[in-house]
Amino acid sequence: MRRLFLLLPAVLLLAACQGAAVQPDYDASRDFSGYRTWQFDEPAVAYRPENDPRLAGELTTERVKASVANQMELRGLRPPVAGQGADLKVKTYLIVENRQDNVTTSFGGYWGTGWGGFWGGPSIQTQSVDYKELTLQIDMLDSNDGKLVWRGSESDTLSERPQTPAKREEQINRLVGKILGSFPPY
Structure with a gap:
């Protein structure tokens, strides 16, 4: 029983470390199993500002x-064969x-007892x-009608310090992996 009490704080701590799952928005009337190919829409990446x-x-x-190409490949979606259109535009x-x-x-x-006891009020400071x-947002549009069928986004703090190319790539891969981890929405 004592081990259970020692294990409980560790489990609660691990649960607190879990980030909120990405909650994509999608058109529930679409059959996502019919989407087999994809390509980037132009511009492939838009920046704001x-x-x-x-x-x-x-x-x-x-x-x-x-x-994005790597994650789409992992989900079984491929670029279209030359000369053919894609099912999805990203x-x-x-x-x-x-x-x-x-x-x-x-x-x-501090509150003490005995001869040395005294009270010194706590100091609270807000800054x-x-x-x-x-924020990285990924939109998927049906190529036939041009309508948005799926959208996911994830945010992260942008470091004020200069980052190495490896750190930038790691951040982008992490965000894209989280976002597309919920695609397709079966």
Whole structure:
């Protein structure tokens, strides 16, 4: 029984570490089993804001395209044979938004007993923290009618410090993997 009480906090801690699952939006009337091929719509990657030099560029575009292509391949979707159209058109968006969060810290305060006892009230301090949030959104459109049939997105904090190409690729692969992990919506 004692082991159970020691195991319970570990299980709760692991459950708290689990991120929220991506909740895609999709057209429930579509038969996703009929989609076999895909291709990027133009532009393959759209940036918001368009002029953000920390994000927009050929290197980022190629990383996103390679990651999406890899995930689509894992799901059994292939590029179309030359000269034929694809069943799905894929469009991705990289969106950077300014965010603000309030962080509260509390410290101090003591209550003692005996001759040395005293009370010092705790100090509470709240600060605003500005940061940038990166959102990757993937849209899939039916090639026949051009209508959106599936959309998924995931967000992550954009590092203010310069990142290595490997870290950028890792972040993009992680986001794309989370998003397309819920496709197709069976």
